[in-house]
Amino acid sequence: MVENRNDVSSFLSYCLQNNFPFFAYQLPETGRIQIGVQTDLDLKDYQVLSELDAVNGFVFSPFDSESRHKSWLIRSDISLQASEIKSNSIPLLEAYQLKKEEELPKEVMLESASTLYFNQVTEMIKDLKNGKLNKVILSRVQILEGMGLNDAVESFLKLSEAYHSAFVFLVAIPNVGTWIGASPETLLSSKNSEVETVALAGTQKLSDRLMSQVKWEDKDVKEQAFVSSYIEEVLAQHNVRDYKRTGPVSSQAGNVVHLKTTYLLSGKMSFPQLSSLVQDLHPTPAVCGLPKIKALELIREVEQHDREYYAGYLGPIESNGSISLFVNLRSMKVLENQMALFVGGGITADSLPDKEWEETCLKAQTLLNVIRS
Numbered sequence: 001m002v003e004n005r006n007d008v009s010s011f012l013s014y015c016l017q018n019n020f021p022f023f024a025y026q027l028p029e030t031g032r033i034q035i036g037v038q039t040d041l042d043l044k045d046y047q048v049l050s051e052l053d054a055v056n057g058f059v060f061s062p063f064d065s066e067s068r069h070k071s072w073l074i075r076s077d078i079s080l081q082a083s084e085i086k087s088n089s090i091p092l093l094e095a096y097q098l099k100k101e102e103e104l105p106k107e108v109m110l111e112s113a114s115t116l117y118f119n120q121v122t123e124m125i126k127d128l129k130n131g132k133l134n135k136v137i138l139s140r141v142q143i144l145e146g147m148g149l150n151d152a153v154e155s156f157l158k159l160s161e162a163y164h165s166a167f168v169f170l171v172a173i174p175n176v177g178t179w180i181g182a183s184p185e186t187l188l189s190s191k192n193s194e195v196e197t198v199a200l201a202g203t204q205k206l207s208d209r210l211m212s213q214v215k216w217e218d219k220d221v222k223e224q225a226f227v228s229s230y231i232e233e234v235l236a237q238h239n240v241r242d243y244k245r246t247g248p249v250s251s252q253a254g255n256v257v258h259l260k261t262t263y264l265l266s267g268k269m270s271f272p273q274l275s276s277l278v279q280d281l282h283p284t285p286a287v288c289g290l291p292k293i294k295a296l297e298l299i300r301e302v303e304q305h306d307r308e309y310y311a312g313y314l315g316p317i318e319s320n321g322s323i324s325l326f327v328n329l330r331s332m333k334v335l336e337n338q339m340a341l342f343v344g345g346g347i348t349a350d351s352l353p354d355k356e357w358e359e360t361c362l363k364a365q366t367l368l369n370v371i372r373s
């Protein structure tokens with residue numbers, strides 16, 4: 001990064017230590033960090049995105065809309081680019097004294113035991129073989145001890161420096177959580193008259209191959225096709241028939257490669273139209289499964305951890321109707337003295353438990369390689 005890395009780090013750390021709701025993110029291929037700070041603790045929650053028409057801010061929504069976790073909007077009362085931050089930027093925030101909440105007991109999360117994961121994946125494969133459903137995503141939690149809130153800003157900055165093609169983020173909402181990540185998956189983005197969504201699935205290690213040397217097995221092709229067909233179905237339900245589809249092609253995300261189909265929708269869409277598309281796209285079969293309801297029920301029944309905001313969506317929205325929403329993947333919840341990394345993978349009838357486990361380890365490495373460097 002830039003010469004003012006220390007100033008950016010101090011500014012974000014000040015926000016975190018002083019209880020500000022805030023966000024910092026780097027959109028893919030921009031190399032620019034945008035920061036937004038809400039100067040009070042009056043956070044707005046929402047049920048459907050369309051309630052947020054004509055506001056500037058950042059949305060943070062859970063995986064399961066029927067869970068106890070709410071969808072939040074962080075207003076950007078102070079909005080600035082990281083490059084604008086100077087050593088004297090903190091006084092901008094000192095004018096606002098946010099009440100420190102009562103000290104809650106420190107939250108602790110448990111790692112998913114590998115034996116539990118293997119039992120769960122085996123149970124799911126049985127249901128898939130019986131034809132109860134076509135695909136389901138099983139996730140697990142990996143705990144990083146010895147890292148915590150004091151490492152959040154540095155980890156975010158390292159991710160932003162390492163991953164230019166990802167959506168890299170740091171989001172903090174008092175009493176809700178602090179999350180960082182580097183997501184490879186756009187849920188829906190709209191700028192000017194271009195609307196984009198993607199179907200992402202299938203994972204393998206890149207190793208020292210060129211992207212053109214990557215070959216895909218049938219299992220991955222099928223797994224990704226489930227996501228594409230779901231997206232096309234949702235687009236059809238919304239009467240969106242005019243779009244350009246590219247792929248599936250191999251797409252790199254750190255040390256792994258995915259199969260990706262990109263959908264570029266022509267014509268401008270209004271904010272209510274975009275909101276209703278988001279409502280129906282989320283959660284896609286890249287993080288939930290197919291059929292959606294059956295997969296959601298199976299995840300609720302089998303997974304023993306709470307996904308919270310993992311596999312939810314997040315990103316900036318603007319008063320002019322532009323949105324850039326991404327799926328909350330390759331991410332972790334930052335606790336006082338722990339980081340809880342969430343990783344999952346698509347399970348189909350052809351899945352092999354050992355390979356699925358390995359795949360989650362590979363995905364975890366995309367974050368670990370960078371934040372531990």
Ligand SMILES: C=C(O[C@H]1C=CC=C(C(=O)O)[C@@H]1O)C(=O)O
Pocket residue numbers: 137139185200201202203258285286287329330342343344345346347363
């Ligand atoms: C659910 C995750 O990844 C999804 C996105 C891309 C590839 C995936 C896969 O190959 O299973 C997953 O569907 C995750 O990283 O936790």
